[in-house]
Amino acid sequence: MNEFLFLMLIYVFVLAIFVGFELITKVPPTLHTPLMSGSNAISGITIVGALLSAGAGELTISTILGIVAIVFAMINVVGGFLVTDRMLKMFKKK
Amino acid sequence: MEVVSYLVYLIASVCFIFGIKKLSSPKTARQGNQLAALGMLLAIIVTLLDQRILTFEYIIIGVVIGSLIGAVFAIKVPMTGMPQMVGLLNGFGGGASTLVALAEYDRILTGTDVFDIQTTITIVLSVLIGAVTFTGSLIAFGKLQGIVTGKVVKYPLQHPLNVLIFLAIIVAGVYVVINPAEMDILLGITFISLVLGVLLVLPIGGADMPVAISLLNSYSGLAASMTGFVLQNNMLIIAGALVGASGIILTIIMCKGMNRSLMNVVLGGWASAGVGGPAAAEGAHPKGDVKSVDAEELAMILDSASNVIIVPGYGMAVAQAQHAVRDLMNILEKKDIKVRFGIHPVAGRMPGHMNVLLAEAQVEYDKLIAMEDINDDFPNTDVVIVIGANDVVNPAARHDQNSPIYGMPILNVDYAKTVVINKRSLNVGYAGIDNELFFYPNTLMYFGDAKDAISKLNNELKEV
Incomplete structure (x- = not known):
């Protein structure tokens, strides 16, 4: 990766943090637990990297690590989104 | 094809952003979570179409196993177990980042690509943050589940040891960056980072878990971002940064709720606060009489009230009393008594813990009032x-x-005309200090396990 590309990635990272701060400060305290479990599920986005490693062909150290990473990330993703949905279903107003 | 997949990654990123935006109101929150899930699905599908993926059998096995475990967790966990569930899921996210970074290192090492300094730096950071998140979250899970002690654990040379470990990781990291070869040193870094995760969370006490869980949540996001740098993928960087920001904001809110610095919480326990501490507070034992009340008397007092505020805490969660509390609310409302709930930001073991429990018991969320909005009403x-x-x-x-x-x-409950405190005993709370409120003239103690005591009160109230 050249320096320019690296710099662009840092740009995106910094700007996304600002977007995150703006969005999260508007989440009311009553939804802080679902926010946590939901954002948790989003951090399972590393599944993308895990898929690329695990599908690279013959069984090497890299693919084995990738398969375990898929299991971990999918637990995070599926568990996170499902449990958040379960919670949010319960939030009702009169 | 690459252009298409990057456009889909962009769409997925927008889904994450709008998904979190919709969490700003309970009305749209569920839709928001589903939108984020849709973004994740799009990202996974388009990745599977990537031409670098040659074989699918291992992928299918991994996806099926992971999804099944995740689904079982999500369906089985009781609402009272939500803090440990979030802790556990968090750990898996961090673990995945570490594994992906290791896999990428091995791929470059054995393939035709060459290491460049930016990639190795971010690989080391992914490994470090991911591994600390992994074991740290597992320890947090253990503490909340009662497998590991919830007390503040002190070990000899705690702070020098952690600093030393951290320095060792940095030295080894710099070595890998300068001289990337063989997996050994990176695996060494992984191992020490795993140990560091354990040592960092072990000293943190049970009631400080809201801070620890929030912070670990932030780490798992940062780890995902670092993996994004390794893979040069903006979507991972954006998604990770959103989660990182979320965790940091919650951490700050929790620390403010306890009026403590992050350092103080991370270093472990009230006792290290300097002033007072449990031992010093012992001398200033509040004097006075404690008035206790039984269910019958309390029912009569409540019957003549016209507005009531209920303040729930971790004790309600432990006793699983949320349904009895909901019944109490219904009975009082039938008597035309206004009932609201006052929620302290750090009540429970994670941010928003009380709200989820009461929502489960079908208490409408507009009755759950945050501390700053209800304090003037007492x-x-x-x-x-x-x-x-x-x-x-x-x-x-x-x-x-x-x-x-x-x-x-x-919560300024002592300003109310009458304060009823349901507790099992006069024991101290987490901070280890006496509560002078118990001895106030307008305070009545109503002893008993929350679930039994409130149910008994409900029966009496029905007869009044």
Whole structure:
């Protein structure tokens, strides 16, 4: 990766943090637990990297690590989104 | 094809952003979560179409196993177990980042690509943050589940040891960056980082878990971002940064709710606060009489009230009393008594813990009022019922400069005409200090396990 590309990635990272701060400060305290479990599920986005490693062909150290990473990330993703949905279903107003 | 997949990654990123935006109201929150899930699905599908993926059998096995475990967790976990569930899921996210970074290192090492300094730096960071998140979250899970002690654990040379470990990781990291070859040193870094995760979370006490869980949540996001740098993928960087920001904001809110610095929480326990501490507070034992009340009397007091505020705490969660509390609310409302709930930001073991439990018991969310919005109403309130909360209603936080909790924002329940405190005993709360509120003239103690006591009260109320 050249320096320019690296710099662009840092740009995106910094700007996304600002977007995150703006969005999260508007989440009311009553939804802080679902926010946590939901954002948790989003951090399972590393599944993308895990898929690329695990599908690279013959069984090497890299693919084995990738398969375990898929299991971990999918637990995070599926568990996170499902449990958040379960919670949010319960939030009702009169 | 590459252009298409990057466009889909962009769409997925927008889904994450709008998904979190919709969490700003309980009305749209569920839709928001589903939108984020859709973004994730799009990202996974388009990745599977990537031409670098040659074989699918391992992928299918991994996806099926992971999804099944995740689904079982999500369906089985009781609402009272939500803090440990979030801790556990968090750990898997961090673990995945570490594994992906290791896999990428191995791929470059054995393939035709060459290492460049930016990639190796971010690989080392992914490994470090991911591994600390992994074991740290597992320890947090263990503490919340009761497998590992919830107490503040002190070990000899705690701080020098952690600093030393951290320095060792940095030295080894710099070595890998300068001289990337063989997996050994990176695996060494992984191992020490795993140990560091354990050592960092072990000293943190049970009631400080809201801070620890929030912080670990932030780490798992940062780890995902670092993996994004390794893979040069903006979507991972954006998604990770959103989660990182979320965790940091929650951490700050939790720390403010306890009037403590992040350092103080991370280093472990109230006792290290300097002023007072449990031992010092012992001398200033509040004097006076404690008035206790039984269910029958309490029912009569409540019957003549016109507005009531209920203040729930961790004790309600432990006793699984949320349904009994909901019944109490219904009975009082049938008597035309206005009932609301006052929620302290650090009540429970994670941010928003009380709200989820009460939502499960079908208490409408517009009755759950945050501390700053309800604190002015206590002087006009007839009866406050405190259920399983202690330190968050201790008036010493307002006036006693020697108290370890001095300065912590509290619910001003003592301003109400009558305060009823349901507790099992006069024991101290997490901060290890006496609560002078128990001895106030307008305070009545209603002893008993929250679930039994409130159910008994409900029966009496029906007869009044």
